[in-house]
Amino acid sequence: MTRWLGVALLPRADHLRAAIDIQRALGADHGLQPPLTPDGNLPHVTVFQGPFTDTLDPARDLGRIGAALSLPAEIHLGFTGIHYQPTGWVFLGLTRPSVLDKLQEETLAVLTPHLDQAAFDTSKDTSRYTEAERSSYARYGYRYTGEAYAPHITLGRTDEQAARTIVDTAPTRAEVGADWVFDRLSFYVMGENGAHARILAKRPLDAS
Incomplete structure (x- = not known):
């Protein structure tokens, strides 16, 4: 049986709430879906997501990913802007430090089989898609790996015109902090539009 799952970084509690507030401020009049909530569709930065066979064990394999890396207690990512992404997506863009590349590389090594x-x-x-995104999708079934990796918090999806309007008016509708802090890894069930619908396993970044 195919299971649609993902691995993500979860924000610290105060930044999780901030992302929810930003989605509400930007999307209240434009139908951004699905709604982000503190106990349902969680704000997150996807490391990788896709279809998996029953040979995958979320708790075991998340442990293998974490154990293979020396991660800090918190990962800080800088805000790069509210971005439009075809088709109809609104992203809170974030920086891509080398620790994220290493995290994705190890995640792919563990999960690809x-x-x-x-x-x-x-x-x-x-x-x-860009050429790098097409290559990523063909190889892994996911648009954002390797050269195409683009760390972001998905604020939602809507129709094209509404998405562009949200991005154009974002600076006047929401204040966004310059620094975003993440302190946990999760294995999750994908929901609507790839949302972080349900946690299957989680661990602190620096768990021994």
Whole structure:
């Protein structure tokens, strides 16, 4: 049975609430979906997500990812702007320090053997992807790996015009902190539009 799952960085509690408030401020009139909540669809930075076979064990494999790296107690990412991403996505863009590249590389090393490649959507329209995104999608079934990795908190998805309006008016509608702090890794069930719908396993970044 195919399971659609992901690995993510979760924000510290105060920054989790800040992301929820930003989505509400920006999307109240424009239908950003799904709504972010503190106990449902969590704000997060995806490390990797996709379809997996039953050979994957979320708790075991999250432990393997964490144990392979020497991570700090907190990872700080800088805010780069509210971005539009085709098609209809609104992202809170974040910086990409080397620790994130190492985290994704180790995540891919642990999880690739469990990918259900037969479940990749080969009919998906990738015409608006960059070449690096198309290559990533063909190899892993996920748009943002390697050169194409783009750390972000997804604020939601809506129609094209509304998404562009949100991005254009964001500076006047919401205050966004310059520094975003993450302190946990999670293995999660993907929900609507790839949302972080339910935690299957989690661990502090610096768990021994």
